[in-house]
Amino acid sequence: MQTQSVNKVRRGLHVVGSLWFAAVVLVLLLVAMACATVYESMHGAEQALLTFYQSSWFEALLFLLAANVLTAVVVRYPFSKRQIGFVMTHASILVILGGALVTKHFGIDGQVSIVEGETLTEDFRKRHAKFKYTVAE
DSSP, rough: OOHHHHHHHHHHHHTTSHHHHHHHHHHHHHHHHHHHHHHHHOOHHHHHIIIIIHHHHHHHHHHHHHHHHHHHHTTTOOOOOOOGGHHHHHHHHHHHHHHHHHHHOOOOOOOOOOOTOOEEEEOOOOOOOOOEOOOOO
């Protein structure tokens, strides 16, 4: 009984870590980003961010991609010397996806226009300290 459940878990991990699963998720992301690009040209960047890139379904697609990349590495453990490139590439993708998640939840996004020689103090958010910018001549 326990062997059957272990085999089902292994089979599930192999499906999630498969190239087929990656292709499906990447095609879904491709279609979503193509639609977002067209939508952005008609409605503006701010609306496209809200409708597509900051939506929960888009974040779920990115989570599925991260799960696929992580599982693809885990099912190949222990690694041989010839798999080092594979592992490093997939680890890099996970670092990039993790950085995007951290930026989404903790990043500060804004624009400031400064004329040469001018000093500007701007409070971006109440929870963050004030930033002081000076453009040197």
